[in-house]
Amino acid sequence: MNSAENALKIQKKNNVKKGLAIVLGLISVLAFFLPYIQFVFKNTTYVVSAFQLATIRGFRVHGPALSGLVTIPFLTRISVVAGVLLPIAGIVLLFLKRPVMAGTAFVLSGITPLIVLITTSSIQTAVTQLNISKISIAYLWPSIYMLAGGIVCAILSIWTQGTEKLAESIFLVFSCVSVGSVILITVYIFAAGSPAILQIGLGQFLFGRTWNAEAGVFGILPLILSSIAGTVGAILLGVPVGILTAVFLAETAKPRLARLVHPAIELLAGIPSVIYGFFGMLVIVPAIRSFPPFRNHTIGDSLLASILILAIMVLPTIVSVTETSLKAVPQAYREASLALGATPTATIFKVSIPAAKSGILAGVILGVGRAIGETMAVIMVAGNVANMPSILGTVRLLTTGIAMEMSYASGLHRQALFTIGLVLFVFIMIVNISFTYISKKGVQMDAE
Structure with missing residues (x-):
């Protein structure tokens, strides 16, 4: 009797959750026809619903000198539909007693406002081409509700299967958030960077040696080569120093001395990029300029200064990850090596480091990412001229090119900067894939 009563009570609770999910889902459907987003282009305001975003052709915008029709991106239309x-699919699935599938549909419906948020940025870009600088986009409560309502409906739907199933689904959703974020960023970068390539030409853009936005000439070969040279130089200097520092902390340092070095490494990791830039501008650049062999050959702002400052900045990451990996090597490995007659130094370089190489490689990958993506510090020491790279010459890296010009760029110039971001994104992907392949290859060779 008690079990039957408990089952009936659980069934009532599930019916309440299902009913609430259906009601909230219906409100999401109703929100489709309510004011969804507000565009303000100078003195013109458009308040449109999601239905209008899906059906109207675009907005007639009048600029100081130009006027035109700003069309709504196709991906925006798909997202609002x-x-x-x-939500309708989720409601139907609930009636068909498919709560997990219904929860999936509701979660996807909650993601659609985020896609609209990303895709409508192209509207802002199109309006800036009409020489309109006062632009604002405001998302109204129906769009916010669709985001929150989709998540709540998904939780209620899956909750009808029990708390354990809900917990599993939440873990799955959060694990998918990371993957989904990468996918959204990838789609956005490719969507924003492709138009400039189509207009300029892939060969001209990648291998052109001149960057002159005023003349409409966009060639980024100097930026690519400077970024590669700066990253390679920083890794060549930073990796040996970082690994040897980690070996010292993990293998040979006395506890008292290690307690002094650790805070210094942690402090390096916490220093803002702009402080590194000030240090480079006030110390490294004058030192290069006054160094006797370089005197009269450089103004100090150079590729060399960029390499030195980046080498310092990658140290904390490499040291931290490498030290953790070395400490994770079983002590039995060291004891076996010493028992066979190897010296402590030989044990470090022939046993400990090879055993920890996957972790060391991970630290190097993170260091490469830090070197490639650094902007502020490099802006202050590189000279920021789009020259072909020379060790004592002024250069401009990919990241600094975007940061310096994005604030005032418009039209094809702005699209070209997005394309630089696309090139940088692909570059980082290639580096990560290459390191991953090398790491797996090393593991397979060890296994054989």
Whole structure:
């Protein structure tokens, strides 16, 4: 009797959750026809619903000198339509007693406002081409509700299967958030960077040696080669120093001395990029300029200064990850090596470091990412002229090119900067894939 009562009570609770999910889903459907987003282009305001975003052709915008029709991106239209179809699908699935599938549909409906947020940035870019600088985009409560409502409906739907199933689903959703974020960023970068390549030409853009936005000439070969040279130089200097420092902390340092070195490494990791830039501008650049062999050959702002400052900045990451990896090597490995007659130094370089090489490689990958992506410090020491790289010459890296010009760029110039971001993104992907392949290859060779 008690079990039957408990089952009936659980069934009532599940019916309440299901009913609440259906009601909230219906409100999401209703929100499709309510004011969804507000565009303000100078003195003109458009308040449109999701239905209008999906059906109207675009906005007639009048600029100081130019006027035109700003069309709504196709992906925006698809997103807002999905934002109403997915809650309907979720409701139908609940009636068909498919709560997990319904929860999936509701989660996807909650993602659609985020896609709209990303894709409508192209509207802002199109309006800036009409010489309109006063632009604002405000997302109204229906769009916010569709985001929150989709998540709440998904939780209620899956909750009807029990707390354990809900917990598993939440873990799955959060694990998918990371993957979804990468996918969204990738789609956005490719969507934003492709138009400039189509207009300029892939060969001209990648292998052109001149960057002159005023003349409409966009060639980024000097930026690519400077970024590669700066990253390689920083790794060549930073990796040996970082690994040997980690070996000292993990293998040979006395506890008292290690307690002094550790805070210094942690402090390096916490220093803001702009402080590194000030240090480079006030110390490294004058030192290069006054160094006797370099005197009269450089103004100090150079590729060499960029390499030195980046080498310092990658140290904390490499040291921290490498030290952790070395400490994770079983003590039995060291004891066996010493028992066979190897010296402590030989044990470090022939046993400990090879055993920890996967972790060391991970630290190097993170260091490469830090070197490639650094902007502020490099801006202050590189000279920021798009020259072909020379060790004592002024250079401009990919990241600094974007940061310096994005604030005032418009039209094709702005699209070209997005394309630089696309090139940088692909570059980082190639580096990560290459390191991953090398790491797996090393593991397979060890296994054989």
